[in-house]
Amino acid sequence: MFALSRASVRSVSRSALRSFAAVQTADKHTLILVRHGESTWNLENKFTGWYDCPLSDKGHEEVKEAGRLIKAEGLSADIAFTSLLQRAIRTLWHVLEQTGLMWIPVHKAWELNERHYGALQGLDKQETVNKYGKDQVLVWRRSYDIPPPTVDKSSPHHPSNDPRYAGFDFPEEFTESLATTLDRVVPFWNKTVVPEIKSGKTVMIAAHGNSLRALVKHLDGIDEATIAELNIPTGTPLIYELDDNLKPIPQVGAIAPLQGRYLGDQDAIRARIEGVKNQTK
Ligand SMILES: O=C(O)[C@@H](CO)OP(=O)(O)O
Structure with a gap:
């Protein structure tokens, strides 16, 4: 009397599978991250921070390829x-063009800027190593909360000397560590990006090596020692699947x-990661 026919077992398991799939879909949010392609100051090996240099020729090609990879996926x-x-911005434009998405809304925010490199901005990375030593420069580049000297x-x-930041108040003596970068990236994420994801939208973010390090530190719960070892390659799509609590589902x-x-x-990609690391040897 409790026996189920083969057909009903099949239909039960099919409908169970369907509802499991529905839950999976409802619970999953894709997040597309891209660090900008090689810039002219990456090419010249200079500390860049908020300096507004363009992509190099290679950088343009890297991010067109990033767009093609996203589309192919x-x-x-x-x-x-x-x-x-x-x-x-140019990285995003290339990716949107390659993916046929130039029409989607784009929100620009200083909170996604590269971390400000203070008085190191514009200095040659290798010359800075020669002057201050490799260890000190590594502390400035990758320690969690020791900032470079201020401007x-x-x-x-x-x-304060750049009109795009008019209306924002920055300290008289300014610089940023990864920790203070996180202090503006994560609130921006929570206040502006998370509601879009929760409303069911797929979000793409084109940003920078250190603003993305701050974001993934938050998403992946990476500790301060481990984040020091993390380098993000230029022009490479990084795809997250987030659950409904916006915790990454391991890929x-x-x-x-x-x-x-x-x-x-x-x-x-591993070679590009090594390239970023080896900018100061
Ligand atoms: O110069 C910079 O602004 C960043 C990214 O290019 O460099 P680093 O990888 O040394 O933090």
């Missing part, structure tokens, strides 16, 4: 976010400590 986005710096308002690198092929996965040739 069948991914799309409903809204995009980027910084106020042209290397990230004051007499410096062209201070944001096959993810490179630890990240739980999102990079699109593209994995050996080339």
Whole structure:
């Protein structure tokens, strides 16, 4: 009397599978991150921060390829976010063009800018190593909360001398560590990006090495020692699947400590990561 026919077992399991799939779909949110392609100051090996240099020729090609990879993966986005710096904006434009998404809304925000490199902005990275030593420069580049030396308002690198930051108040003596970068990236994420994701939209973010390090530190729960070792390659799509609590669902092929996965040739990506690391040897 409790026996079920084969047909009803099949239909039960099919409907169970269907509802499981529905839950999976409802619970999953794709997030597309891209660091800008190589910039002219990456090419010249200069500390860049908020300096507004363009992409290099190679950078343009890297991010067109990033767009093609996103398209080939069948991914799309409903809204995009980027910084106020042209290397990230141009990266986004290329990706949107390659994916046929130039029509989607784009929100630009200083909170997604690269971390400000203070008095190091414009200095040659290798010359800075020669002057201050590799260890000190690594502390400035990758320690969690030790910032580089500051700039004051007499410096062209201070944001008060740039009209795009009019209306925002930055300290008289300005610089940023990864920790203070996180202090503006994460509130922006929570206040502006999360509601879009929760409303069901797929979000794309084109940003910078260190603003993305801050974001993935938050998403992946990376500790302060481990984040020091993390370098994000230029022009490489990084795809996250987030659950309904916006916690990353570990992706096959993810490179630890990240739980999102990079699109593209994995050996080339590892070489690009090493390239970023080796800017100061
Ligand atoms: O110069 C910069 O602004 C950043 C990114 O290019 O460099 P680093 O990787 O040394 O933090």
